[in-house]
Amino acid sequence: MSAARPGPWARIVARIAHKEPATPLALFRIAMGLSVLYTLLPMLRDDVVRLVWMDRAYGGFRTLTPHHWLLDAVGGASDASVTVLVGAAVVTGVLLIIGLGGRVTAFAALQLMIALFEINSGSGGGHDRLHTNGLWLLVLAPSTATLSLDCWITSKGILARSDRKDATTRSFLSTRPVAAWPRYVAVFQLVLVYGTTGLQKLGQEWMPWGDFRALYYAILAPSWQRYPTDWVADLYPLTQVGTAVTWLWEVGAPLLLLAFWYRATRDRPGFLRRLSNRIDLRSIYLAIGAFFHISLWLMMNLGPFSLVTMSFYLCAYHHDEYAALWARLTGGRARRSTSADAQPPQAAAD
Amino acid sequence: MDHLRAILVLLHVLVISVLSFPAPVGMMTERAFSHPDTQASFQSYTDALNAVGVDIDKDEFQQLLWDAGTAFISVRRKVVAPMQPYVALTGxxxxxxxxxxxxxxxxxxxxxxxxxGAWRTIYEMRSDEYTWRRQQLDQERVRAVVNNFSWLHSKRTYEDFGLWLARRAAEDFPDATHLRTSMVRRALPPPDELRAHGMPEGTVLWETEYSLDKHR
Incomplete structure (x- = not known):
């Protein structure tokens, strides 16, 4: 007699308790660290920190009265306090990249970036919110379990307690399983970003009766242009196709969740499930997204928007997929997750 | 422990889902509704509805959106209020x-x-000819500030920004007497017009003059 199938709540609890190697979260951490630096260093290079984040009394362009506990503690949008906050944020960006300080570093980076973004919200955009959302997930996720200095530092202690002969060897890598749910939430966040922005593209220029002119106008508008774009008139039909595809792709974001569901339940029947898994619908969706983001980055100066958004893409893949990719690239053997991951076979790559 | 973790994770998912749900936050203003582009969108939606047999004119459609939008915003405000402390702390x-x-x-x-005694242009957005302090003014965060002005929003901030430009010009051009800022509005032309005539000259708006003497 077979065991009774667990109920929905038990399955949700089990899924959230699921563990796996931290490689995707570590890559996400590194990408977020790079994005923090890509946000701040150009501002320092172009002498913009003073202009937008310091009060008029210190060389900024307007009177600023931000409210954040960290700014209150250091003295508001003054020359000294903003310099200290930006400097500290740059340091946390570096620490995220090298993986030192674990969740404490992520929390420090989060609070610093919230404080800085709070100073003059009119000088920011959606990428500010993506940064803080991503950093909060890194506070919740043990993302320095691998690909990190933390891993290198702690590995000796772990190895010394083991029976292995190479117990003195330190390593930056580990397949120690950690909570997988922050990775799932990162993917869900991505779906929210794309899905809800698509639903709010209600201007007539996104619609058939507006002649699908949105991309044409967006490329011509001066605010974000990277280069002169008069050439866009010659590519008008292409921009119309791009407008329609962008809108459909964004409102179709829940397909990404469906693709994950199909991967997690690949042992069940169904034509769509088989098709989705065979063509890897998840990767197709993300490849289209990457194409749009890279095109946007080439044509428009939207700061770190493309980088921070695509950082979330890294959470769409399991450790074993990264290990297999690494093995293909280097011709070596994949360092797959061990039995300690305690994951059912069908979930191994979800 | 597993159950508690699951509850907390699902609460987080609930919060971000509710807050992400499309809402016309900041858009339910007479100014936003009367913007020419918004009015053109209302007309296009009305035409589309009329084409499929729905008998509604633009004013009725606009009123319908206004009533639905304000009611929704009111409900949303109450729903999200308890979430705000968590959101503020966690970003x-x-x-x-x-x-x-x-x-x-x-x-x-x-x-x-x-x-x-003569005026000359020293900076214009995206120009390769007028490039004073371009590296600073073309930086992405400054673009975000100026983007508001591009929609003719935030005139007071625009004047603050102009004052900052005047202070920098007083440093950079010791013999100059005045600085003038303006927003040159252009209707983006359709592709055939753009190919034939390029960008139109545009209409000069929000022209504001600053004496540089007081900044030296």
Whole structure:
């Protein structure tokens, strides 16, 4: 007699308790660290920190009265306090990249970036919110379990307690399983970003009766242009196709969740499930997204928007997929997750 | 422990889902509704509805949206209020409305300088010819500030920004007497017109003059 199938709540609890190697979260951490630096260093290079984040009394362009506990503690949008906050944020960006300080570093980076973004919200955009959302997930996720200095530092202690002969060897890598749910939430966040922005593209220029002119106008508008774009008139039909595809792709974001569901339940029947898994619908969706983001980055100066958004893409893949990719690239053997991951076979790559 | 973790994770998912749900936050104003691009969108939706047999005119459609939007915002405000402390501490604010409506009549920031009694342009958005402090003014965060002006929003901030430009010009051009900022609004032309005639000259708006003497 077979065991009774667990109920929905038990399955949700089990899924959230699921563990796996931290490689995707570590890559996400590194990408977020790079994005923090890509946000701040150009501002320092172009002498913009003073202009937008310091009060008029210190060389900024307007009177600023931000409210954040960290700014209150250091003295508001003054020359000294903003310099200290930006400097500290740059340091946390570096620490995220090298993986030192674990969740404490992520929390420090989060609070610093919230404080800085709070100073003059009119000088920011959606990428500010993506940064803080991503950093909060890194506070919740043990993302320095691998690909990190933390891993290198702690590995000796772990190895010394083991029976292995190479117990003195330190390593930056580990397949120690950690909570997988922050990775799932990162993917869900991505779906929210794309899905809800698509639903709010209600201007007539996104619609058939507006002649699908949105991309044409967006490329011509001066605010974000990277280069002169008069050439866009010659590519008008292409921009119309791009407008329609962008809108459909964004409102179709829940397909990404469906693709994950199909991967997690690949042992069940169904034509769509088989098709989705065979063509890897998840990767197709993300490849289209990457194409749009890279095109946007080439044509428009939207700061770190493309980088921070695509950082979330890294959470769409399991450790074993990264290990297999690494093995293909280097011709070596994949360092797959061990039995300690305690994951059912069908979930191994979800 | 597993159950508690699951509850907390699902609460987080609930918060970000509720806050992400499309809402016309900041858009339920007479100013936003009367913007020419918004009015054009209302007309296009009304035409589309009429084409499929729905008998409604633009004013009725606009009133319907206004009533539904204000009611929804009122309910939303009450729902999200208990979530705000968590959101403020954790930076999990949502709201993703990127390029929701495209500016079809954007305005270009122009900065002019008076030297030896004559005006000359020293900066214009995206110009390769007028490039004073370009690296600073073309940086992405400054673009975000100026983008508001491009929609002809935030005039007071625009004047603050102009004052900052005047202070910098007083440093950079010791013999100049005045600085003038303006927003040059152009209706983006359709492709055939753009190919034939290029960008139109545009209409000069928000022209503001600053004496540089008081900044030296």
């Amino acid at each position: 999990t604010e949502q709201g993703w409305r990127m390029f929701g409506s495209v500016n079809r009549r954007p305005a270009w920031l122009r900065v002019e300088l008076k030297q030896d």
